[in-house]
Amino acid sequence: MKKEILMGDEAVAMGAIHAGIKSACGYPGTPSTEIFEYIMRYVETQKASIHALWSSNEKVAYEEALGASYAGGRSIVTMKHVGLNVAADPFMNSAITGVNGGLVVAVADDPGMHSSQNEQDSRYYSHFACILCMEPHDQQEAYDMTRDAYILSERFEIPVMIRLVTRLAHSRSSVTTKEPLPQVLLPVSDKRSQWVLLPINARKRYSRLLSVQKEMIAYSEASPYNHLEIKENSRLGVIASGIAYNYIMEYCQEKGEELSVLKIGTYPLPVVKIQKLFESVERVVVLEDGYPFIEEKLLGILPHSYKIQGRLDGTLPRDGELTPELVRLAFGEKPKEHEKKPDLPIPARPPALCKGCPHGDLYNALNDAMKIYDGGRVFSDIGCYTLGALPPYNAITTCVDMGASISMAKGACDCGVFPSIAVIGDSTFAHSGITPLLGAVKENSNIKVIILDNATVAMTGGQETMCTGDRMDKLILGLGVDPNHYRILSPVPKNLQENIDVILEEINYKGLSILICRRECLQTAKKKLKSKSEKE
Amino acid sequence: MKKDILIAGVGGQGILSLAYVLDNSAVDAGFCFKQTEVHGMAQRGGGVVSHVRLSDRKIYSDMIPTGTADIILSIEPLEALRYLDYLIPGGLIISNSQPFINIPEYPEMDQLEASIKSYNSILFDATKLAKEAGTIYAENMVLLGALSHYISIDTEIMKKWVKNLFAPKGEKIVNMNLKAFDAGLDVVQKWQTH
Numbered sequence: 001m002k003k004e005i006l007m008g009d010e011a012v013a014m015g016a017i018h019a020g021i022k023s024a025c026g027y028p029g030t031p032s033t034e035i036f037e038y039i040m041r042y043v044e045t046q047k048a049s050i051h052a053l054w055s056s057n058e059k060v061a062y063e064e065a066l067g068a069s070y071a072g073g074r075s076i077v078t079m080k081h082v083g084l085n086v087a088a089d090p091f092m093n094s095a096i097t098g099v100n101g102g103l104v105v106a107v108a109d110d111p112g113m114h115s116s117q118n119e120q121d122s123r124y125y126s127h128f129a130c131i132l133c134m135e136p137h138d139q140q141e142a143y144d145m146t147r148d149a150y151i152l153s154e155r156f157e158i159p160v161m162i163r164l165v166t167r168l169a170h171s172r173s174s175v176t177t178k179e180p181l182p183q184v185l186l187p188v189s190d191k192r193s194q195w196v197l198l199p200i201n202a203r204k205r206y207s208r209l210l211s212v213q214k215e216m217i218a219y220s221e222a223s224p225y226n227h228l229e230i231k232e233n234s235r236l237g238v239i240a241s242g243i244a245y246n247y248i249m250e251y252c253q254e255k256g257e258e259l260s261v262l263k264i265g266t267y268p269l270p271v272v273k274i275q276k277l278f279e280s281v282e283r284v285v286v287l288e289d290g291y292p293f294i295e296e297k298l299l300g301i302l303p304h305s306y307k308i309q310g311r312l313d314g315t316l317p318r319d320g321e322l323t324p325e326l327v328r329l330a331f332g333e334k335p336k337e338h339e340k341k342p343d344l345p346i347p348a349r350p351p352a353l354c355k356g357c358p359h360g361d362l363y364n365a366l367n368d369a370m371k372i373y374d375g376g377r378v379f380s381d382i383g384c385y386t387l388g389a390l391p392p393y394n395a396i397t398t399c400v401d402m403g404a405s406i407s408m409a410k411g412a413c414d415c416g417v418f419p420s421i422a423v424i425g426d427s428t429f430a431h432s433g434i435t436p437l438l439g440a441v442k443e444n445s446n447i448k449v450i451i452l453d454n455a456t457v458a459m460t461g462g463q464e465t466m467c468t469g470d471r472m473d474k475l476i477l478g479l480g481v482d483p484n485h486y487r488i489l490s491p492v493p494k495n496l497q498e499n500i501d502v503i504l505e506e507i508n509y510k511g512l513s514i515l516i517c518r519r520e521c522l523q524t525a526k527k528k529l530k531s532k533s534e535k536e
Numbered sequence: 537m538k539k540d541i542l543i544a545g546v547g548g549q550g551i552l553s554l555a556y557v558l559d560n561s562a563v564d565a566g567f568c569f570k571q572t573e574v575h576g577m578a579q580r581g582g583g584v585v586s587h588v589r590l591s592d593r594k595i596y597s598d599m600i601p602t603g604t605a606d607i608i609l610s611i612e613p614l615e616a617l618r619y620l621d622y623l624i625p626g627g628l629i630i631s632n633s634q635p636f637i638n639i640p641e642y643p644e645m646d647q648l649e650a651s652i653k654s655y656n657s658i659l660f661d662a663t664k665l666a667k668e669a670g671t672i673y674a675e676n677m678v679l680l681g682a683l684s685h686y687i688s689i690d691t692e693i694m695k696k697w698v699k700n701l702f703a704p705k706g707e708k709i710v711n712m713n714l715k716a717f718d719a720g721l722d723v724v725q726k727w728q729t730h
Contacts, residue, residue: 005559114574171572171598172555174563243598250597324601336603339623342651346618347641349546351582355638 015146225265403432681720
């Protein structure tokens with residue numbers, strides 16, 4: 001037993017380490033990144049024998065983790081919510097194969113879209129795949145649940161999801177940790193009928209998955225993570241999942257109120273506990289940080305006499321992050337009085353590219369080159385360079401998902417857009433840019449793909465990238481790109497005119513061009529300098 | 537004891553180091569604490585905020601509910617005014633007066649200062665005190681020193697964690713930061729006697 005200060009993300013990492021994982025896989029993405037970084041640091045400082053290196057993307061990471069499970073080791077795979085879309089194929093099918101060594105998929109959702117393009121709720125994925133999901137309400141539970149998740153994964157022979165939300169992922173508190181378990185390697189699986197998903201095997205595996213659902217519900221029913229507290233005089237009941245439990249308890253603490261509360265920590269939902277709550281109260285308010293997942297399940301589509309309130313009847317907003325204020329309002333309280341707002345306007349301070357960032361130099365050149373073309377479009381991607389959408393650059397016209405720059409530029413070009421430009425970073429290119437480029441090479445599409453090679457995953461804090469410099473050149477030329485239209489630019493202010501000229505030259509070429517903008521990220525360069533000077 | 541402190545600033549101003557000292561000191565002094573922080577997109581030159589909650593009883597919400605923060609501690613004057621809906625009426629603002637200007641519509645300094653002074657506030661040049669202590673990077677420790685006067689944690693405990701934080705960087709850096717901490721504490725102690 002040891003007391004440690006851990007962030008929600010770090011508590012999950014520590015839980016996995018103490019459960020004896022052999023392997024950690026993942027792709028960075030806010031707010032999940034720190035789970036993996038904690039494991040990496042632990043491996044480095046403790047010389048632990050855990051394989052922990054970032055993967056090219058979430059799908060690859062998931063499959064690597066599944067391979068580790070097949071080989072008999074416990075493994076964790078980490079990603080943000082939209083990363084699970086990328087990994088959805090192996091995720092869904094791993095529920096059918098099942099696991100050998102325990103497999104935990106830790107997904108961090110981002111309600112309120114602090115750093116994301118949507119606020120999808122991963123609990124729908126766990127339901128879709130028919131697996132167990134655990135949703136901690138605090139750092140201690142994040143640690144305890146992750147440890148338990150390995151036992152459950154091996155007991156039910158399924159992957160288990162840990163669902164975090166931004167506020168817990170990035171909040172610190174004290175955690176009491178337990179003795180670490182030794183790393184155990186089970187025998188490598190040799191059950192081909194389990195792992196070869198030909199229809200004849202897959203049908204049996206799916207039936208098997210369905211047959212353990214009852215046992216999973218029984219687990220949820222008995223689990224202390226689903227805690228029901230009935231207060232005799234309370235006519236109002238609350239179902240609160242994950243971090244929402246903190247907000248209702250904050251409210252009860254402040255008001256000195258005693259409400260009947262069912263805390264939800266594991267899915268599938270504990271049906272009997274829910275029934276007991278409904279039997280003891282007149283109405284139930286459902287509090288969830290994310291989509292109204294539980295609320296929808298309770299409501300169903302047929303009429304019933306239960307009074308259920310939440311995000312669907314307007315008691316709480318349908319979208320956005322749940323907050324202690326919204327919970328107060330949901331119980332009919334007035335907003336709290338606070339200090340008056342200042343008498344002068346407070347201008348926003350939005351995130352911006354760093355001063356002197358190479359992306360800024362590229363956008364200056366690109367904007368200049370594009371000004372003579374009315375119909376031109378710039379399809380961008382996920383990374384720091386998405387900030388090129390904001391003033392002073394206003395340089396990009398789309399940003400949808402990892403890799404979409406190249407495929408959308410090609411699709412738009414096929415439909416007549418000219419010039420059709422894609423802007424993508426080196427890490428995003430390695431993640432999901434190579435496959436769409438293959439199609440553009442095959443057709444020699446008239447698109448210009450600008451790859452911002454700053455040699456790092458900058459947005460999420462400078463993780464190592466898979467494909468930069470020489471390796472990138474060899475890879476892209478190896479795909480069959482015409483070397484005459486593979487241009488390397490150096491995005492610095494003094495090269496502005498030269499870079500404009502190169503972009504214009506390539507726009508005038510009717511076919512596929514690749515422009516590599518190569519200059520190290522300022523933050524990474526700074527970090528290197530700093531660690532060098534500290535060593536000296 | 538219950539203290540809810542909202543720490544504001546701009547990415548790169550050392551809010552996380554400040555929170556590190558507070559978190560560890562709280563545990564050391566036997567208090568419960570929760571502390572949220574902002575990562576990712578908002579770090580790139582944007583406003584950054586951390587909620588620190590200290591209490592002698594269980595803390596539920598990771599976020600400070602609006603209208604309940606006892607103190608806003610800001611490493612930058614404009615950011616000191618951004619989160620007033622969190623501040624309890626009459627709550628205290630402790631802020632650095634040195635601006636970090638990276639946006640075109642940054643208010644005029646005299647207006648900004650007048651506005652902060654219209655609240656229950658302590659506004660002083662923490663950057664200057666940090667420089668005097670030996671490093672401009674210690675402005676966060678100046679402000680932490682100022683804050684230490686208002687929370688029931690022994691300053692010696694807090695200084696121990698300042699030492700632990702900077703120990704890997706050598707004794708010289710440790711001493712500069714301790715000096716900065718003391719300079720901040722000195723400002724508020726004198727402020728009291730005004």
